[in-house]
Amino acid sequence: VQLVESGGGSVQAGGSLNLSCTVSGTAYIEIYYMAYFRQAPDKEREGIAHIVPDIGIAGYADSVKGRFTISQDDAKNTVYLQVDSLALEDTAMYYCAASTSRCSGTVFSARCYTFWGQGTQVTVS
Numbered sequence: 001v002q003l004v005e006s007g008g009g010s011v012q013a014g015g016s017l018n019l020s021c022t023v024s025g026t027a028y029i030e031i032y033y034m035a036y037f038r039q040a041p042d043k044e045r046e047g048i049a050h051i052v053p054d055i056g057i058a059g060y061a062d063s064v065k066g067r068f069t070i071s072q073d074d075a076k077n078t079v080y081l082q083v084d085s086l087a088l089e090d091t092a093m094y095y096c097a098a099s100t101s102r103c104s105g106t107v108f109s110a111r112c113y114t115f116w117g118q119g120t121q122v123t124v125s
Helices: none
Strands: 001-004 010-011 019-026 033-039 045-052 059-060 068-073 078-083 092-099 120-124
Touching: 001 078, 001 092, 010 019, 019 033, 019 120, 033 068, 033 078, 045 068, 059 068
Parallel strands: 010 120
Antiparallel strands: 001 019, 019 078, 033 045, 033 092, 045 059, 068 078, 092 120
């Protein structure tokens, strides 16, 4: 399974970006969860959004709720993260992740995910 990310960049505070993550090497329907994490320098990796591909239900961390939206295009095997109202504290490397099995713990735990994208940098100034 491979995850290829794109869409990061540098924006001013209040701006928006649309991140994407395309899955290959497995049928998209075989994935239990897709998620986005982010990691800022000297901070732990933080789960911020997830989606259940089979039913499309999404969940968000409090830090991004109301500003970020995760969605999917089954036909393109792609997950999107629309990030709006960006703030300085949103600056981080953003990673998408996939799990092909059920999580024993929280879906926002990095341990839940086996497959990771290469990361895309989001810088807010």
